[in-house]
Amino acid sequence: LQLHLLLVSAWAPVSSAKREVWDEFFRCGDQLMASLGTNTIPIINVDVNGALGTSTGRDDPVGPYGISRRNASGDRWRSWLLLRGLCSTTTWFRAPRDDHGTWFHPCTRQWYQNDHILTMRRDLRRLRRGGPRQPIIPSDHRSVSIHLAVARRLRKKRPSPSEDTLTLRSRDEAVLDNKEDDSAAVRFCQGVVKKFHENQHNNNNTTNTTT
Numbered sequence: 001l002q003l004h005l006l007l008v009s010a011w012a013p014v015s016s017a018k019r020e021v022w023d024e025f026f027r028c029g030d031q032l033m034a035s036l037g038t039n040t041i042p043i044i045n046v047d048v049n050g051a052l053g054t055s056t057g058r059d060d061p062v063g064p065y066g067i068s069r070r071n072a073s074g075d076r077w078r079s080w081l082l083l084r085g086l087c088s089t090t091t092w093f094r095a096p097r098d099d100h101g102t103w104f105h106p107c108t109r110q111w112y113q114n115d116h117i118l119t120m121r122r123d124l125r126r127l128r129r130g131g132p133r134q135p136i137i138p139s140d141h142r143s144v145s146i147h148l149a150v151a152r153r154l155r156k157k158r159p160s161p162s163e164d165t166l167t168l169r170s171r172d173e174a175v176l177d178n179k180e181d182d183s184a185a186v187r188f189c190q191g192v193v194k195k196f197h198e199n200q201h202n203n204n205n206t207t208n209t210t211t
Contacts, residue, residue: 003039003150008032010046015073022073026080033084041126044086044118045144047103050074051112052088061121063092066100067113087124088116089146095131102132102142115144126150 010029013021036042050073054066061081066088081087090100091113101111117130130146 003041004037005148006036006040006042008042008044008046010044012047012049012073012077014049015071022076029080029084033086041123041148042086042119043146043148045115046118047115047141048073048077049114050077051114052077052091052116054091059121061087063088065094065098066091067111069112081118085121086118087121089119089124089127090117090130090132090144092124092127093130100132102144104140106140115141117144117146 013025032042051067051069051071052062052074053070054064054068055062056064059082061078099111100113102115103112104110105112115132119127126149128147128149130144132142132144135141135143
């Protein structure tokens with residue numbers, strides 16, 4: 001089984017943008033999700049420009065860690081993520097000192113958790129840790145990272161009992177077929193030898209009569 005990683009970077013409209021702008025943004029997201037193969041793991045790095053908050057719900061697209069603040073843009077995001085089977089990976093891991101902020105508002109002087117790494121909810125089990133970190137280049141945003149575990153060597157899957165039985169049955173049938181082919185070949189050779197001796201006998205009789 002081959003797995004493919006699809007890396008995507010996106011920047012959502014600001015929270016004050018018109019509804020048409022947001023609809024177009026999510027329409028592009030729908031096209032992206034529709035293009036994914038069954039063995040593709042999307043890693044979507046996005047500034048959501050919204051407050052997703054946290055949750056302890058079993059099937060919610062966000063986890064229990066992060067800044068609990070929510071707004072209308074965050075609720076719109078949560079609905080879209082839930083319907084597409086996506087989740088915010090970094091909300092499932094506790095950050096050092098519970099410092100989950102990724103953007104510092106210059107006016108309110110508060111941290112916001114705007115930057116997220118999204119992936120399929122089913123692939124959350126592949127993650128080992130994630131959260132904000134210091135940016136590599138000067139920026140008013142912190143970087144966000146995750147650690148994704150991918151098996152290098154997988155044990156060879158043993159066939160099910162039904163497959164074993166089928167394999168043995170196929171082998172037995174092949175052996176029987178080979179035996180039948182061998183018997184037919186022997187009978188053919190015996191027939192050729194018998195015909196040869198009959199011709200020799202007839203030739204000898206003809207020669208004796210002529211003499």
